[in-house]
Amino acid sequence: MIELSTRASVAASLHDAGSAGVSGEAIAGRLGISRASVNAHVAALRALGYEIASSSRVGYRLVSAPDSCIPEEVGPRLRDPLWVSCTGGEELTSTNDEAKRRARAGAPEGTVVVAARQTAGRGRFDRSWESPAGGAYVSCVLRPPLPPASLGPLPLVAAVGVAHGCAALGLDVRLKWPNDVELEGRKLAGILLEMTAEADRAEWVVLGCGVNVAGVPHERAASIRERLPSVQVADVAAAVLDGIAAMYQRFLAEGFDPLRERYVARLRTRGASVAVRDAAGTLVAEGTVLGVGETGELLLDSGGRTVRVAAGEVTLRA
Numbered sequence: 142m143i144e145l146s147t148r149a150s151v152a153a154s155l156h157d158a159g160s161a162g163v164s165g166e167a168i169a170g171r172l173g174i175s176r177a178s179v180n181a182h183v184a185a186l187r188a189l190g191y192e193i194a195s196s197s198r199v200g201y202r203l204v205s206a207p208d209s210c211i212p213e214e215v216g217p218r219l220r221d222p223l224w225v226s227c228t229g230g231e232e233l234t235s236t237n238d239e240a241k242r243r244a245r246a247g248a249p250e251g252t253v254v255v256a257a258r259q260t261a262g263r264g265r266f267d268r269s270w271e272s273p274a275g276g277a278y279v280s281c282v283l284r285p286p287l288p289p290a291s292l293g294p295l296p297l298v299a300a301v302g303v304a305h306g307c308a309a310l311g312l313d314v315r316l317k318w319p320n321d322v323e324l325e326g327r328k329l330a331g332i333l334l335e336m337t338a339e340a341d342r343a344e345w346v347v348l349g350c351g352v353n354v355a356g357v358p359h360e361r362a363a364s365i366r367e368r369l370p371s372v373q374v375a376d377v378a379a380a381v382l383d384g385i386a387a388m389y390q391r392f393l394a395e396g397f398d399p400l401r402e403r404y405v406a407r408l409r410t411r412g413a414s415v416a417v418r419d420a421a422g423t424l425v426a427e428g429t430v431l432g433v434g435e436t437g438e439l440l441l442d443s444g445g446r447t448v449r450v451a452a453g454e455v456t457l458r459a
Contacts, residue, residue: 232256277354310376329364334348414458
């Protein structure tokens with residue numbers, strides 16, 4: 142079972158009680174804390190945007206909770222046993238940076254960091270990633286027992302996991318190599334992996350994902366609320382994390398091949414004519430997309446010759 146902070150556990154108790162309410166004494170007994178501590182955590186939850194009614198007859202009753210990617214809301218929703226803790230806050234510079242700090246300090250696999258907004262989010266090629274309120278910004282610490290050379294497919298595994306989580310919510314998404322998630326041809330989510338490794342084994346991997354849940358959609362960016370108007374941001378964060386956990390564990394148990402089929406089935410550019418460029422905009426390769434290889438590389442048919450591309454930015458050719 143995931144380890145929740147005391148504040149998140151108080152919030153979970155209020156959620157569980159529903160309209161019936163719950164006494165401060167009952168919460169204190171359940172969590173093994175004092176009544177004064179319960180009162181202090183209720184005050185802190187109110188400061189986070191929780192509306193909590195209180196009376197001598199009923200005790201505390203949750204009227205409404207913030208629609209936000211904060212640990213108090215995301216942590217209790219996580220179901221996969223891979224996750225061991227959930228931390229974060231309303232605002233972080235970057236969930237990946239915080240997860241890396243915790244990984245270096247020895248945080249175990251399954252540590253989750255979430256935020257309602259980021260002030261210095263990053264994407265691939267160290268590009269800035271806009272992270273306003275209304276998104277689900279999550280990162281996790283992984284410690285795969287594999288050498289770095291075996292981790293090439295991991296960004297694609299994560300993308301399949303995000304798609305799996307979206308499907309659990311009732312949303313059909315497509316993938317753009319290597320690890321973008323799209324809705325109707327517009328970007329919905331991005332994934333960033335960072336790691337430290339020895340020659341024969343990865344020390345840790347931090348996997349971060351940002352999903353546009355309630356942000357304003359436009360011609361290049363999609364929003365989940367376009368299709369699921371009532372979905373909660375924390376539900377999206379938890380579904381995405383649980384999807385990533387399921388696919389990551391399958392990757393460790395079975396390798397990439399079963400997930401490669403799932404990835405290619407959702408690959409939006411399969412059969413399309415594309416160009417691949419590096420971070421500087423220099424053309425790396427061009428051709429028709431065939432699929433992806435055993436290590437996650439993009440396979441192109443370029444003039445009858447199969448070209449394998451390990452990294453780059455894909456755009457459709459006219």
